[in-house]
Amino acid sequence: MIRLENVSYTYMSGGPFEKKALDDVSLHINEGEFIGVIGHTGSGKSTMIQLLNGLLKPESGKVIIDGTDLSEKGVNIRDIRFKVGLCMQYPEYQLFEETVLKDICFGPLNMGLFQKEAEERAKFAANMTGLPEELLDKSPFDLSGGQKRRAAIAGILAMEPKVLILDEPTAGLDPAGRDEILFKIRDMHKRMKLTVLLVSHSMEDVAKLADRILVLNSGRVEMFGTPSEVFAQSARLREIGLNVPQITMVADRLRAAGADIPEGIYTVGDCYRILLPMLKR
Amino acid sequence: MDNIVSINNLVFEYKDEETGERTRVLDGVSLDVRRGEFLAVLGHNGSGKSTLAKHMNAILVPTSGSVTVDGLDTADDSKLFDIRRRVGMVFQNPDNQMVATIVEEDVAFAPENLGVPRDEIRRRVDEALEIVGMSAFKRHAPHMLSGGQKQRVAIAGALAMRPELLVMDEPTAMLDPSGRAEVIETVKKLNRENGMTVVLITHYMDEAVRADRVIVLDSGRIALEGTPKEVFPQVEKLTALGLDVPQSTYLIYMLNKQGLGLDGTALNDEECAAELLRALEKRGKGARGS
Amino acid sequence: MLKDITLGQYFPGDSFIHRLDPRTKILIIIAYVVMVFLIQNFVGYIALALFLALCVAVSGISPKCLIRGLKPILVFIVFTGIFNLFLTPGEEIWRWGFLKITVEGVRFAAFMVLRLVFLILGTSLLTLTTSPIALTDGMERLLSPFKKVHLPAHEIAMMMTIALRFIPTLLDETDKIMKAQSARGASIDSGNIFSRAKAMVPILIPLFISAFRRADELATAMECRCYRGGEGRTRLYELRFGAVDVLGWIYMAALLAAIIGINMIFGKF
Numbered sequence: 065m066i067r068l069e070n071v072s073y074t075y076m077s078g079g080p081f082e083k084k085a086l087d088d089v090s091l092h093i094n095e096g097e098f099i100g101v102i103g104h105t106g107s108g109k110s111t112m113i114q115l116l117n118g119l120l121k122p123e124s125g126k127v128i129i130d131g132t133d134l135s136e137k138g139v140n141i142r143d144i145r146f147k148v149g150l151c152m153q154y155p156e157y158q159l160f161e162e163t164v165l166k167d168i169c170f171g172p173l174n175m176g177l178f179q180k181e182a183e184e185r186a187k188f189a190a191n192m193t194g195l196p197e198e199l200l201d202k203s204p205f206d207l208s209g210g211q212k213r214r215a216a217i218a219g220i221l222a223m224e225p226k227v228l229i230l231d232e233p234t235a236g237l238d239p240a241g242r243d244e245i246l247f248k249i250r251d252m253h254k255r256m257k258l259t260v261l262l263v264s265h266s267m268e269d270v271a272k273l274a275d276r277i278l279v280l281n282s283g284r285v286e287m288f289g290t291p292s293e294v295f296a297q298s299a300r301l302r303e304i305g306l307n308v309p310q311i312t313m314v315a316d317r318l319r320a321a322g323a324d325i326p327e328g329i330y331t332v333g334d335c336y337r338i339l340l341p342m343l344k345r
Numbered sequence: 346m347d348n349i350v351s352i353n354n355l356v357f358e359y360k361d362e363e364t365g366e367r368t369r370v371l372d373g374v375s376l377d378v379r380r381g382e383f384l385a386v387l388g389h390n391g392s393g394k395s396t397l398a399k400h401m402n403a404i405l406v407p408t409s410g411s412v413t414v415d416g417l418d419t420a421d422d423s424k425l426f427d428i429r430r431r432v433g434m435v436f437q438n439p440d441n442q443m444v445a446t447i448v449e450e451d452v453a454f455a456p457e458n459l460g461v462p463r464d465e466i467r468r469r470v471d472e473a474l475e476i477v478g479m480s481a482f483k484r485h486a487p488h489m490l491s492g493g494q495k496q497r498v499a500i501a502g503a504l505a506m507r508p509e510l511l512v513m514d515e516p517t518a519m520l521d522p523s524g525r526a527e528v529i530e531t532v533k534k535l536n537r538e539n540g541m542t543v544v545l546i547t548h549y550m551d552e553a554v555r556a557d558r559v560i561v562l563d564s565g566r567i568a569l570e571g572t573p574k575e576v577f578p579q580v581e582k583l584t585a586l587g588l589d590v591p592q593s594t595y596l597i598y599m600l601n602k603q604g605l606g607l608d609g610t611a612l613n614d615e616e617c618a619a620e621l622l623r624a625l626e627k628r629g630k631g632a633r634g635s
Numbered sequence: 636m637l638k639d640i641t642l643g644q645y646f647p648g649d650s651f652i653h654r655l656d657p658r659t660k661i662l663i664i665i666a667y668v669v670m671v672f673l674i675q676n677f678v679g680y681i682a683l684a685l686f687l688a689l690c691v692a693v694s695g696i697s698p699k700c701l702i703r704g705l706k707p708i709l710v711f712i713v714f715t716g717i718f719n720l721f722l723t724p725g726e727e728i729w730r731w732g733f734l735k736i737t738v739e740g741v742r743f744a745a746f747m748v749l750r751l752v753f754l755i756l757g758t759s760l761l762t763l764t765t766s767p768i769a770l771t772d773g774m775e776r777l778l779s780p781f782k783k784v785h786l787p788a789h790e791i792a793m794m795m796t797i798a799l800r801f802i803p804t805l806l807d808e809t810d811k812i813m814k815a816q817s818a819r820g821a822s823i824d825s826g827n828i829f830s831r832a833k834a835m836v837p838i839l840i841p842l843f844i845s846a847f848r849r850a851d852e853l854a855t856a857m858e859c860r861c862y863r864g865g866e867g868r869t870r871l872y873e874l875r876f877g878a879v880d881v882l883g884w885i886y887m888a889a890l891l892a893a894i895i896g897i898n899m900i901f902g903k904f
Binding site for chain 2 (some may be wrong): 103104105107208209210235236237238239240241268305306309310311313314317318321323332335336339341342343344
Binding site (some may be wrong): 399401404426429430432433434436438440441442443445446449450453454455456457458459460461462463466467470484486487488502503506525576 | 646766767768794797798799800803804807849851852855856857858859860861862863867868869870871872873
């Protein structure tokens with residue numbers, strides 16, 4: 065679905081503030097995968113997601129989406145943007161229309177859909193994000209923080225992209241709001257067969273949802289594997305300034321003290337299932 | 346006096362100007378903030394946390410009930426600046442609380458407003474920047490700093506008033522993990538080494554577990570109160586209030602549901618692992634080592 | 636594309652020009668602007684050019700950098716030149732159809748272009764060598780005598796400071812919003828002028844809303860830090876005139892005298 069081949073990108077190229085954001089990155093993401101993307105600020109995450117829907121063009125290398133090389137002549141970059149839905153950080157700041165419904169329709173109408181079809185899609189998308197139907201005729205600015213966030217995500221979803229990229233979709237939400245959004249994202253992934261890229265600082269969130277985790281560090285791919293493969297390298301993760309789920313640290317400590325605990329524990333449930341028989345009786 | 350802030354049966358309502366409806370945000374909160382303590386305030390969005398914070402420096406005044414800061418009643422208009430000077434405030438968005446285009450001039454903003462003499466301003470600015478570890482950036486432009494650095498400058502800006510109390514309203518909500526760590530370390534150090542009283546409003550449980558005392562707000566009332574070790578083991582209650590518990594606490598809670606009788610007060614990985622090892626050793630299995 | 640805007644760019648330094656009190660510099664620039672318009676012959680401009688060259692040399696600002704400041708308004712300068720060249724009535728020296736060039740036209744065009752160039756170069760030198768905050772401070776102090784006639788000198792200066800503080804933040808924000816809307820298929824850079832204007836709506840509305848929210852939060856934050864207007868405020872940096880300022884005034888007075896002298900001796904062009 066997504067393929068990067070030796071992609072590099074440099075900001076302010078040639079100037080004194082030149083900064084290499086991505087350095088020879090190659091990777092491959094399959095259709096329908098749920099990918100967690102982690103890395104600290106400046107690791108190249110946001111550059112990468114902007115390359116994926118053509119907001120930025122690679123300095124060298126190829127970005128291939130669904131078989132289309134974005135650098136090829138005659139490729140309509142807007143079509144790519146409809147295929148790869150990008151929901152930026154704090155997406156509620158992009159709301160602008162009079163009603164929530166109109167705002168969600170903005171993307172579909174830009175695609176050239178008829179009003180009726182756009183509205184149908186908008187209603188479906190609102191439903192997917194858990195936005196109650198009676199809010200659709202309200203002004204987006206009268207919604208609560210969590211509702212605004214959903215409306216904004218629905219605005220991307222309504223374009224029916226094949227790939228959905230979410231940059232920190234839970235930033236600034238309280239725990240209940242965060243869990244609800246994550247639950248809805250998982251739901252979308254399953255029901256709409258979306259390929260999802262979830263960029264997050266929270267290892268706990270990524271660990272809960274992702275099939276594979278991509279770890280970026282100073283513009284390079286540091287790790288790319290299943291959560292247990294990635295969290296098995298918890299020492300290296302901490303070395304590059306990332307956290308690991310607290311439960312992984314508990315498991316690491318137990319193992320270090322000699323307990324028989326496997327590597328790569330990353331959910332409370334796993335840890336519980338291993339510990340319970342050891343502690344019972 | 347032992348308490349820096351005394352809140353007595355505080356009720357706060359606001360009126361919707363269009364519909365005339367009155368909404369009650371705080372519904373009878375009584376709370377004392379003790380001098381020198383580190384108090385964390387938890388609660389889901391809309392539980393009244395920010396409103397409570399804004400009562401501590403008379404940005405808002407009670408509809409009924411009373412708030413006194415260092416013995417001064419916040420309803421007394423003539424004491425407004427005496428109160429605000431005693432309470433440093435730091436807010437969520439680091440960009441929206443800086444006034445000046447240079448770090449040190451921003452830190453100087455409050456003492457300038459207070460009419461502090463120039464030499465004294467200089468002293469306070471240097472000292473405040475030193476405490477938050479931002480001295481090297483004093484001539485920098487704020488928009489070139491990272492989120493964590495900006496929040497440290499905001500803290501310095503509050504410290505330059507020489508406040509008795511620092512109230513922080515979700516200061517880490519918009520930061521990345523390293524920025525969060527920077528800010529929390531700074532606050533912790535301020536509390537421990539400079540004896541600063543801190544009220545920290547947060548969604549992050551790993552920040553709250555480091556406080557001396559935690560209160561949980563729900564629908565404008567205090568739902569839970571106590572030390573972190575008293576509050577966090579109440580997993581069911583916290584979840585019902587829309588909050589998290591640390592994974593460590595949750596693991597032990599789950600194991601205890603199977604009747605294992607572990608000490609449920611573990612709040613971090615270290616305490617949790619220690620408790621589990623103790624239990625494993627007692628049972629003489631699982632642990633291979635000594 | 637927004638990154639190209641370099642509003643109020645300031646190059647820190649420690650030159651004679653940098654050390655001048657901002658009030659001195661503002662007064663000098665006012666005198667300079669008056670002179671640009673006062674000069675009536677080319678000898679005057681030569682004198683002014685020498686003065687400006689001296690200032691640039693002393694300031695340590697690279698001339699290249701200064702000249703770059705002309706780029707954004709180059710079109711305007713060229714237009715002014717052409718306009719005056721062809722449309723000034725007088726003694727004809729060249730004609731092609733309805734287009735004619737007159738002696739007066741050549742002179743006038745040259746004068747207008749020179750004036751514009753001198754204005755931009757002079758004011759750029761001011762902003763390049765004076766921090767925005769010093770400029771607003773200087774302005775506040777210079778305007779403060781007018782407080783008696785209810786001119787809100789402090790408020791004006793405070794507004795300018797806050798504007799300067801938030802320009803980079805809002806530029807950043809504009810960039811983000813543009814990207815977010817592009818990701819939803821908004822086409823910002825294509826179409827005719829009307830569809831472009833329409834395409835700005837999804838960018839401007841979020842931008843305004845965010846600016847209002849920021850203003851609101853900033854106002855609260857300022858209140859929390861005991862802001863209550865200019866009354867009784869002290870400053871971390873008090874402006875003080877020093878020996879350099881006296882020198883600055885002397886240079887300026889000398890130049891002013893020279894320009895007036897040149898005007899009297901050489902007459903109108």
